[in-house]
Amino acid sequence: MQPIIDFPHSMWISQHTVRFAFNDEISHTNFCAVQAFSQFLKKQLRHHLVESVASYHTVTAYVKQKIDIVPLRTQWLEMQASTNEGTNRLLKIPVCYDEEFALDIQRVMDFTGLSFEDIKTVHMSKSYYVYLIGFLPGFPYLGELDSKLFVPRLKKPRVAVSASSVGVGGGQTGIYPVDSPGGWNIIGKTPLDLFDVNGKEPFLFALGDEVQFYEVTKQQFWEMKSKGV
Amino acid sequence: MKPLLLVTKQGVYGSLQDQGRYGYRSFGIPLSGPMDKVSFQAAQQILQNHPDQTSFEMFVGGFEFEALSDGMYVLTGGHCTCLVNNDPIEMWKTFRLTKGDQLAIKSVHQGSIVYLTPLGGFYTKKELGSSSCLPLGNLGTSITKGSILYGQITSPLTYNRGLYAPYRPTFLSTISVRIFKGPHFHLFTEESQRQFLHNPFQFIGGNRMGYYIKGPVLQLHEMQDILSEATQFGTIQVPQSGDPIILMADAQTVGGYPIIATVHEGDLHKVAQMRTFNTIQFALEEA
Incomplete structure (x- = not known):
């Protein structure tokens, strides 16, 4: 009980x-x-x-x-x-950690002392929950990040972060739903759309969802992207 | 739908607004809707429109239009000079445009926001249940020079309607606004609490997301981070600078700055119509 x-x-x-x-x-x-x-x-x-x-x-x-x-x-x-409710939806989210997308991987390696491989492994090692949605339409704040990956946000936010970029900042990880300025450390990108106003489900994430990341190669990324899965 | 107006000159900022986009705040989508609900609703009532019809909201005027078809309109909001083919027309009272007429919204003398509403409201595609424009979320249609504003096909009103002058809102350069204590009010020093409630603040600028005001610098007992939580139209938050920001109709749905107070819903239109360097004073109410 x-x-x-x-x-x-x-x-x-x-x-x-x-x-x-x-x-x-x-x-x-x-x-x-x-x-x-x-x-x-x-x-x-x-x-x-x-x-x-x-x-x-x-x-x-x-x-x-x-x-x-x-x-x-x-x-x-x-x-x-x-009652004993509380079944969360589980979403498995593909992420490509290729250098092309992982714009701040060097900074994250410097701060954490971890290798590229370790960063990916730690980032994928656990389930996160959508603790908060805000800042931008459909921006999920996913907690809690393994403390090994704690990296402060960029001192000077990037002028433009492209939609679907995956970032870490402080104790959380998140994904940019739309192109916008932003200060999170970008470590990868998902081929999925987070916000599609004309879609049947306009938002990929809802508060309370359980989220697991898994790695895809660049080729798989572009295949998924073109298929629009 | 039919084309009503061509935007021939773009003013400071204009956007189409209906009552707002309800039901998506938990997904981070701001409510939007009119900044000055009183003037917006008056327009719909004068025209006997449905209360959720769409108006064109303009900051401090500057817009000019050419009529592409005949239509009936009303202008409400801040008091400004409005010209049809260079002749002044009265606000708060219906007027007609015939094809080819030129409508100019000149400078605003009192208040800062004006609503142009056609009979039946403007027509625009609804997204997530609303036609309100939200540039941050790429929702709604942005209106610039060369844009065409569409209307609904309606049966014309055969008589003019309006609001008698004594019933029209006035927008003063010094306003008193009712507020409720915010969840972080107690985190401010006693001096800051007192200053917030008793000193005037000056409006120094802003947009549909937030209005910046300046007065005594407000400080917390101790520097501390606040966990982000829900914010709304009327939330008064205080970033580290100590200068308060009043969140407006396009308010972000959550925010991480301490919330000192929230504006009474009945006074939001007064806040919205403030002009640069106007004075605002807060009066505490029990929630």
Whole structure:
């Protein structure tokens, strides 16, 4: 049985915005709490909820009118006692780490003292979760990165990072959804599109998804790219 | 749909906006929609349009158009001189353009944002459920010189409608804006908290994403990083410089700067219509 997650601290941000906060930290425990609470709100507030935005430690609910928070407390405890949900979607994401795409690999090698091969291995060695989406449309902040790969962001952000570039910055890894300026250390590129407004599913990632990276060669990269998989 | 207007001169910045793009904030897509909802909604009501029709939003005027077909319009928002074939016309009241007419939006005297709305609204492709333009996400259509604005086929109104002058909003050079305490208010020094609530700030510039204001430098008790969390139209965040930024209609969905307060939804239009060097003062309300 899962330990019971305390009801988060609630606060009205404006007339139609209420913020629920868990502990002030980036952690897997918080991630699970935030995910469970987001699902809970979707169910409990379905008639009142416009949408919600989750972060590392908060769930912010945009509601049609003021709601009573008090009943949610008991409902939250009841829900946790009765269900054991929490199945995340697993996405396997191909990445080409070829030098052509891994623009900052030298910098990452210098900072970490790891070889090119080690960096790839460590980056692919674990599952990540989409902790946050923001900064750009569909930009996933994936945590948590192995501490061996911690590299500060570029002092001077690049003027242009091409869409689908895979980067590391601080304790996280992420993928640029659109061409944009950016300061993450770029170590590869995925052949997948993250944001396609005309696609059936406009966004590749959703909050809470589990993500695993696997390596593809440059040839495979271009094959996948041309097939549009 | 039919072509209504050709943009013959481009102003500072103009974009098509409907009520906004709801339902995608958890994917990092800003809400967008009108900066000044009051003037936007007034336009739809005057024309008896559906409230979610599309208007053309212009910053400080400067735009000129040529009518490609006959149509009925209304101009709302900041007070400006508007000319049809060089003759001034009244804002907040419907007017007609016949094919070949020239419409010019000149300088704005009061406020800073003007809405041009045709009967039935402008027509543009909806993306993710909205026709609002968001350049950062390549969503919507950018309007520049040479662009054509399309309209819906509508049955014409046979009479003019408008808003009587006493009901039109006025945009003052000094505004008081209601705010609610933000989640990080307590992290600021007591002096900064007091200064924020009692000192005036000056608007120094901005765009649809954020407005920069300057006043006393606001400081935290101790330097610390804040975990990113949800932000919205009206969020007042304070980066390390200590100068607050009020996030506007194209606000990023999450942000990592301390949030000192959030603007009351009923006062956002006043903030939106500020002009450079206007004064803004905050009044605390209980959320």
